[in-house]
Amino acid sequence: MSTPDEKAKDKSANFKKKLTFMRGIEGGIVTVVHTVEQAITAERNGARAVIVIGNTATQAMGLGNAEIPRAADPRMVKRIMDHVMLPTFARVSIGHNMEARVMQHSWADGIDENEALAATSDRNIDYHALIIPAIAGVSNLQEALEMIKKGAAALRNKLSDESADRGMASEDTGTIKQAVVTMQGIKEEIKTIGAMSPDERKAHIEGWDVKEKDLERVLEKKRLMVPFFADGGVYHPMDVAMLMSTGYTGAIASVQLFQARNPEKRMRSLVMAAKHHDRPDIIASITEDHGNNGEVV
Secondary structure, eight states: OOOHHHHHHHHHHHHHHHHHHHHTTTTSEEEEESSHHHHHHHHHTTOSEEEEOSSOHHHHHHTTTSSOOOOOOHHHHHHHHHHOOSOEEEEEOTTOHHHHHHHHHTTOSEEEEOTTSOOOOSSOOOGGGOSSOEEEEESSHHHHHHHHHHTOSEEEEOOOOTTGGGTOOOSOSOOOHHHHHHHHHHHHHHHHHHTSOHHHHHHHTTTOOOOHHHHHHHHHHTSOSSOEEEEEEEOOHHHHHHHHHHTOSEEEEOGGGGGSSSHHHHHHHHHHHHHTTTOHHHHHHHHHTSSSTTOOO
16 A cells, blocks of 8 residues: 555656646647547647537527537547547546546546536546646646646636626627636736745635645746647637747637638637737738638637
8 A cells, every 4th residue: 555655756746747847838729629520620730739628608509508518428529539659638517526537538638627617526536646747727826836736737717707607608709808807816826925025925725725835936937837738719819829829828719710611710710829829910910811810600
């Protein structure tokens, strides 16, 4: 039987492997898909990874709420992995450990525990119990550090919606406000806590379930220690450029991009925007003709 120290070492080693895997996806676009054809389009046009979903909140509402958004069919996850070489993540419900285990059994490369699906618990999935990495949603520094302690190898901003518990938090709306507000808030928290005395800092984080060494690393680097992706209605190149410039290390492109008149060109424009986010001249050129003037059809 393993000793507590040996278990801690194993947990740390597994986390490092997951983090190394996620580092390979940083700097680009992760695309949400729900068909094989969409995954192929994403791969051919520069996506770093795909996240497989079932129906979206908008689709569910079109069904009169008869079917709330749920995780993708494991068979679809397998089919997509048979057709593309990209890292393939499966979106699962908050707290649904069985969905996570099923997707791991289906050979998904990772999971995205997401409030866009119907929540099943107030507690998150046990990330350390998984072999594959998990992406977790956060809205502030405390949540970010707590998710890292729980074993999340990557983070994204939470989708903000009052109906989130029912699986209606939607990435379908074309706004990046929540992503921008989340990043600005976390950067401000890091700055504020970093300026505190040790006693003030101790009092400030009382009640936080975080590792002190993780907080120290964040304050030293002035950024989060794991990949942090922008999420929520991302399908315009200027939005991608702004989000990357704000401090995100990648962006999760909405499945809405496949409703553009030319999704291939739209996908390429997002990839180019992530790569050249600090070049307004290049972004201007990309945006002039990127698959139909920012609209979906």
